[in-house]
Amino acid sequence: MLLHIPEVLSADQVQQFQNTLNAANWVDGRASVGRQGGRVKQNLQLPDTAPEAVALGKVILLALQNNPVFFAAALPARFMSPMFNKYQNGGHYGFHVDGAVRLIAGQSQSLRTDVSCTLFLSEPEDYEGGELVVSDTYGEHAVKLPAGDLILYPSSSLHKVEPVTGGTRLASFFWIQSMVADDARRTMLYELDKNISQLRDRLGDTPEVIGLTGHYHNLLRQWAL
Ligand code: NI
Numbered sequence: 495m496l497l498h499i500p501e502v503l504s505a506d507q508v509q510q511f512q513n514t515l516n517a518a519n520w521v522d523g524r525a526s527v528g529r530q531g532g533r534v535k536q537n538l539q540l541p542d543t544a545p546e547a548v549a550l551g552k553v554i555l556l557a558l559q560n561n562p563v564f565f566a567a568a569l570p571a572r573f574m575s576p577m578f579n580k581y582q583n584g585g586h587y588g589f590h591v592d593g594a595v596r597l598i599a600g601q602s603q604s605l606r607t608d609v610s611c612t613l614f615l616s617e618p619e620d621y622e623g624g625e626l627v628v629s630d631t632y633g634e635h636a637v638k639l640p641a642g643d644l645i646l647y648p649s650s651s652l653h654k655v656e657p658v659t660g661g662t663r664l665a666s667f668f669w670i671q672s673m674v675a676d677d678a679r680r681t682m683l684y685e686l687d688k689n690i691s692q693l694r695d696r697l698g699d700t701p702e703v704i705g706l707t708g709h710y711h712n713l714l715r716q717w718a719l
Pocket residue numbers: 590591592653
């Protein structure tokens with residue numbers, strides 16, 4: 495599932511993020527990838543331990559915890575701390591698949607990457623190019639969202655960032671281990687949940703709505719790891 499979640503951050507928060515990130519010390523993005531990624535990646539990143547990354551990452555995780563659409567779509571079990579990147583001067587990241595398992599910084603635990611997220615932090619009109627292109631069974635989807643909006647996609651998908659040929663593109667990216675590893679199952683649960691919510695808004699808690707809600711939870715109970 496490729497899902498656009500609007501306004502994860504407010505306009506004020508976006509402004510604050512831009513101010514902080516514009517003053518931060520960026521390093522070569524190849525520091526954080528394996529050999530395949532390193533050959534196709536040309537961008538800048540904040541180190542995991544940069545105080546700006548730590549502070550802004552917490553703001554993002556808090557915003558996501560209060561976002562019911564995000565919760566229903568990702569069914570998060572564990573989060574990686576959000577990371578930050580910057581593309582300019584032709585910076586790009588060619589087609590790649592994100593590593594399946596990542597170590598959580600500062601912990602001995604690892605995380606299976608089920609859901610990938612990109613949170614756009616620059617307005618689309620502030621840079622040329624820079625589309626996130628996600629490839630799935632329906633073809634290639636180019637995504638370029640307003641600052642503060644998030645795109646969620648399966649970590650198993652091939653994706654790339656087109657060259658930024660003018661201006662600067664700031665974004666945050668991070669991974670989630672979901673309670674439901676399989677994207678098809680997660681998508682079905684999301685659709686079921688969305689339809690039940692709409693039925694509840696229209697009809698109230700009728701016996702059928704309660705029955706379907708029970709069905710949702712019983713499926714989640716079957717599939718959750
Ligand atoms: Ni990636």
